Amino acid sequence: MDLSKGWVNTMLKGSSPLIFERSIEDRFAYSLPDLEVEKADISTIIDDKFVRKTKAELPEISELDLMRHYTELSNKNYGVDSGFYPLGSCTMKYNPKINEKVARMPGFALSHPLQSDKTIQGSLEIVYDMQEHLKEITGMDEITLQPAAGAQGEWTALMMIKAFHEDNGDFNRTKVIVPDSAHGTNPASAVVAGFEAVTVKSNDKGLVDIEHLKSLVGDDTAAIMLTNPNTLGLFEEDILEMRDIVHEAGGKLYYDGANLNAIMAKVRPGDMGFDAVHLNLHKTFTGPHGGGGPGSGPIGVKSELAKYLPKPIVVKNEDDSYKVEHDVPKSIGRVKPFFGNFGIFLRAYTYIRTMGPDGLKEVSEIAVLNANYMMRRLEGTFELPYKQHCKHEFVISGSRQKKMGVRTLDMAKRLLDFGYHPPTIYFPLNVEECMMIEPTETESKETLDGFVDTLIGISKEAEEDPDIVLEAPHTTVVGRLDETQAARKPVLRFQRDDIVEEK
Numbered sequence: 275m276d277l278s279k280g281w282v283n284t285m286l287k288g289s290s291p292l293i294f295e296r297s298i299e300d301r302f303a304y305s306l307p308d309l310e311v312e313k314a315d316i317s318t319i320i321d322d323k324f325v326r327k328t329k330a331e332l333p334e335i336s337e338l339d340l341m342r343h344y345t346e347l348s349n350k351n352y353g354v355d356s357g358f359y360p361l362g363s364c365t366m367k368y369n370p371k372i373n374e375k376v377a378r379m380p381g382f383a384l385s386h387p388l389q390s391d392k393t394i395q396g397s398l399e400i401v402y403d404m405q406e407h408l409k410e411i412t413g414m415d416e417i418t419l420q421p422a423a424g425a426q427g428e429w430t431a432l433m434m435i436k437a438f439h440e441d442n443g444d445f446n447r448t449k450v451i452v453p454d455s456a457h458g459t460n461p462a463s464a465v466v467a468g469f470e471a472v473t474v475k476s477n478d479k480g481l482v483d484i485e486h487l488k489s490l491v492g493d494d495t496a497a498i499m500l501t502n503p504n505t506l507g508l509f510e511e512d513i514l515e516m517r518d519i520v521h522e523a524g525g526k527l528y529y530d531g532a533n534l535n536a537i538m539a540k541v542r543p544g545d546m547g548f549d550a551v552h553l554n555l556h557k558t559f560t561g562p563h564g565g566g567g568p569g570s571g572p573i574g575v576k577s578e579l580a581k582y583l584p585k586p587i588v589v590k591n592e593d594d595s596y597k598v599e600h601d602v603p604k605s606i607g608r609v610k611p612f613f614g615n616f617g618i619f620l621r622a623y624t625y626i627r628t629m630g631p632d633g634l635k636e637v638s639e640i641a642v643l644n645a646n647y648m649m650r651r652l653e654g655t656f657e658l659p660y661k662q663h664c665k666h667e668f669v670i671s672g673s674r675q676k677k678m679g680v681r682t683l684d685m686a687k688r689l690l691d692f693g694y695h696p697p698t699i700y701f702p703l704n705v706e707e708c709m710m711i712e713p714t715e716t717e718s719k720e721t722l723d724g725f726v727d728t729l730i731g732i733s734k735e736a737e738e739d740p741d742i743v744l745e746a747p748h749t750t751v752v753g754r755l756d757e758t759q760a761a762r763k764p765v766l767r768f769q770r771d772d773i774v775e776e777k
């Protein structure tokens with residue numbers, strides 16, 4: 275296999291000086307014309323006790339060196355723009371550049387959320403319109419765009435569900451049911467919202483075990499959180515039955531719609547009977563993420579829950595102008611300053627408008643086709659725990675390779691040598707040596723084939739020359755890191771000895 279190409283080789287071997295190490299006193303990266311007026315006396319503007327007495331310890335560097343510094347950093351980063359990134363459950367799809375253009379339009383980019391309503395009518399219209407589009411896509415009655423990420427959306431909706439039960443004098447509903455295949459944020463959000471998370475098992479088809487669910491629901495059930503398609507990439511077959519079981523017990527149904535990539539313009543959580551849903555604009559709706567930008571996790575709810583939505587809300591007046599309404603008496607309050615991450619709405623809004631309903635439907639179809647294509651090509655080499663067709667993602671198991679002494683972690687590390695971002699590994703927890711692969715609709719057949727061929731090649735190496743896999747990666751700046759120590763004992767400050775000595 276040819277390792278001479280790809281992003282890893284553009285990364286510097288060895289470490290180059292930090293921007294602080296390049297600093298030369300009194301060098302600067304800007305040039306301004308000479309002042310035409312007298313320099314202001316700072317003490318007349320800022321109280322002396324706030325005035326800095328020593329120079330800020332910032333690097334002093336020329337414009338060209340600054341440029342090189344950031345270019346070098348950007349080359350060290352790996353993103354969707356550098357290569358294939360099949361990170362299951364994360365929907366690492368292409369972020370169309372037209373989105374960036376719209377987000378940078380001065381009317382949006384230079385506006386401020388504290389401006390009066392009258393002066394930000396265009397921005398309010400975007401918020402309002404975006405809510406309308408998301409109502410249409412989810413089948414829900416009302417939307418809030420405030421939450422900053424999927425996890426915060428989950429928590430926000432659970433707080434609204436809690437407010438609903440308490441408003442009905444129902445203080446006994448302390449439990450939220452979460453499948454064992456759920457994203458870790460689901461039980462975490464339930465606990466942060468003050469509930470107890472109760473696990474419902476999956477059956478041998480990878481779907482929620484209905485009999486087990488029946489044994490769990492009762493008058494203490496606040497809600498069930500369902501991910502659909504679930505994290506195994508499978509569409510839950512018994513949704514309507516689950517809806518009836520939970521609703522009859524007085525609980526609410528929450529839909530984790532972080533990955534809507536398989537169902538957009540096909541089916542809607544609202545039509546399936548769900549009471550609340552969150553979406554990740556930074557996944558399905560092409561907001562850059564994974565170090566590329568902030569998230570956005572709007573939620574949609576049925577009218578019964580609408581009065582608890584976070585405030586303020588953007589409403590349309592009779593004369594078609596827009597207003598920010600703060601008077602929402604039953605609201606759970608603010609969950610994020612102002613309206614949420616507005617820059618991400620602009621990107622997602624541009625995406626929805628450029629695709630249109632037919633385009634979004636095609637996205638779902640191609641995402642599902644791509645995932646099934648890869649799954650069927652890989653199933654001869656890797657154990658496929660669930661045989662049915664998948665939706666936007668699928669899981670394979672490295673259990674065969676484990677018998678040869680090579681584990682999924684080793685194969686993931688080896689993928690780095692070929693310039694790929696590895697898939698999600700060891701998640702969901704109910705599949706041994708799991709690899710969770712999500713190609714998205716934005717990749718070409720050639721890219722999918724290239725990745726599949728590489729993975730099959732690595733499995734062959736596991737058989738014939740396991741050491742090369744066990745010692746991978748070989749081409750990256752650093753080899754295998756102790757990830758546990760990195761999390762337990764993070765070193766967050768740069769300490770090159772010579773710098774410390776100079777001080």
Ligand SMILES: *Cc1c(COP(=O)(O)O)cnc(C)c1O
Binds near residue numbers: 363364459460571
């Ligand atoms: C990504 C994801 C989340 C959490 O979203 P964040 O924006 O990372 O908080 C929740 N559920 C599922 C299924 C996800 O894939």
